[in-house]
Amino acid sequence: MTKAQLMKFVHDKKVKFVKLWFTDILGFAKSFTITIDELEGALDEGMGFDGSSIQGFARIDESDMIAMPDISTFAILPYRPKDSAVVARMFCDIYEPNGTPYKGDPRYVLKRNLKIAEDMGFDTFYVGPELEYFYFKSDKEPETLDLGGYFDITTLDEATDLRRDTILTLEEMGIKVEYSHHEVAPSQHEIDLRYSDALGMADNTITYRIVVKEVARKYGVYATFMPKPIFGENGSGMHVHQSLFKGKKNAFFDPKDRYFLSDVARWYIAGLLRHAKEITLITSQWVNSYKRLVPGYEAPVYISWAQRNRSTLVRVPLYKPGKEKATRAEYRSPDPACNPYLAFSCMLRAGLEGIRNKYPLPSPIEEDVYEMSQERRKELKIESLPGSLYEAIEAAENSKLIRDTLGDHVFEKLIENKKIEWDRFRTHVSRYEVETYLPIL
Numbered sequence: 001m002t003k004a005q006l007m008k009f010v011h012d013k014k015v016k017f018v019k020l021w022f023t024d025i026l027g028f029a030k031s032f033t034i035t036i037d038e039l040e041g042a043l044d045e046g047m048g049f050d051g052s053s054i055q056g057f058a059r060i061d062e063s064d065m066i067a068m069p070d071i072s073t074f075a076i077l078p079y080r081p082k083d084s085a086v087v088a089r090m091f092c093d094i095y096e097p098n099g100t101p102y103k104g105d106p107r108y109v110l111k112r113n114l115k116i117a118e119d120m121g122f123d124t125f126y127v128g129p130e131l132e133y134f135y136f137k138s139d140k141e142p143e144t145l146d147l148g149g150y151f152d153i154t155t156l157d158e159a160t161d162l163r164r165d166t167i168l169t170l171e172e173m174g175i176k177v178e179y180s181h182h183e184v185a186p187s188q189h190e191i192d193l194r195y196s197d198a199l200g201m202a203d204n205t206i207t208y209r210i211v212v213k214e215v216a217r218k219y220g221v222y223a224t225f226m227p228k229p230i231f232g233e234n235g236s237g238m239h240v241h242q243s244l245f246k247g248k249k250n251a252f253f254d255p256k257d258r259y260f261l262s263d264v265a266r267w268y269i270a271g272l273l274r275h276a277k278e279i280t281l282i283t284s285q286w287v288n289s290y291k292r293l294v295p296g297y298e299a300p301v302y303i304s305w306a307q308r309n310r311s312t313l314v315r316v317p318l319y320k321p322g323k324e325k326a327t328r329a330e331y332r333s334p335d336p337a338c339n340p341y342l343a344f345s346c347m348l349r350a351g352l353e354g355i356r357n358k359y360p361l362p363s364p365i366e367e368d369v370y371e372m373s374q375e376r377r378k379e380l381k382i383e384s385l386p387g388s389l390y391e392a393i394e395a396a397e398n399s400k401l402i403r404d405t406l407g408d409h410v411f412e413k414l415i416e417n418k419k420i421e422w423d424r425f426r427t428h429v430s431r432y433e434v435e436t437y438l439p440i441l
Contacts, residue, residue, distance in 0.1 A: 027339030128195030235292030271354020
């Protein structure tokens with residue numbers, strides 16, 4: 001859509017307000033709203049705003065930022081009232097006042113890493129995330145709406161209408177949905193987006209999280225992407241399917257290979273495995289993320305790969321004849337509370353590092369890694385992901401790959417933020433400690 005076409009469209013649709021969206025380094029959506037009268041000027045010159053209060057953005061003495069709307073991301077917000085004033089949104093790229101891209105903008109971080117892939121001969125990095133989440137009666141306690149389980153279609157699944165309306169809203173915004181279902185835990189759900197290029201999918205992931213919450217709010221319930229809200233139940237993950245294309249050809253496919261994987265795919269998967277510990281801080285960035293990444297609740301913690309085995313970190317879905325373009329790697333440890341721009345960047349760069357250095361891919365592990373003895377895992381040289389936010393910080397802080405991927409500004413701000421989060425957590429006296437130790441000590 002050209003600028004002239006967009007201006008005609010917004011007037012024909014009687015759009016009154018446009019929300020300009022971007023994210024901070026933690027992946028929280030931020031926005032400010034302009035009237036339709038300001039839109040043409042915003043498309044030409046961007047809109048200035050104060051970045052000093054945005055997490056990971058500028059210091060107070062260098063706070064002026066420019067938000068430049070990306071015309072390709074324009075969409076009307078269906079969940080906003082339309083009777084009096086139609087509201088639309090556009091994602092923005094953030095710039096310095098002198099016109100250079102702002103290094104603290106997560107969208108810029110992903111764009112920069114996609115350019116690295118392009119320079120290596122890969123035209124498109126496709127991703128397809130599977131985001132899980134919970135519906136609760138409020139944001140005060142994790143009180144579930146149902147006792148349903150995996151794929152339930154009975155009246156136990158009280159959220160069928162919520163999922164339906166969420167899908168209709170997403171599709172009205174141009175976001176394609178493949179399928180939805182009840183997940184394993186009570187009141188846990190999943191809506192899978194159709195795969196897309198990484199930048200578009202990162203934008204769609206932010207939109208998805210907002211739409212899920214907005215539709216839930218209309219029903220008087222609360223939706224959360226908290227990785228592990230209920231003790232003893234499965235947490236919410238975000239399995240990310242990924243592949244690299246050269247033009248229209250899937251660079252991951254090789255019809256002669258036993259697993260139908262090209263050398264590029266093997267090197268890419270080897271890169272994901274070798275750098276898994278380093279990128280975990282980005283794909284699982286909260287203290288609570290590590291309550292999910294424990295054995296026994298379907299979350300992969302052991303660094304290995306396989307085809308049929310869902311206990312491994314990387315799974316290669318079985319090839320179906322005639323579906324060469326669907327050959328992909330599924331990275332299973334991320335959770336839906338990550339920053340998708342940074343998470344996609346780190347997974348991509350880990351894979352590209354494997355391709356650049358031709359990392360050898362270890363043998364697949366088709367045994368249930370959860371059921372293995374420690375001795376057996378040691379024999380197979382299967383390592384584990386970081387067991388806490390602190391361990392993840394240590395792995396990332398010492399990683400040249402993560403610094404190169406994020407850039408100095410985002411890298412340093414993120415590490416600083418996560419160290420503060422860990423310190424607050426480790427000094428907090430929890431309900432568990434009071435109930436366990438106060439009566440006996």
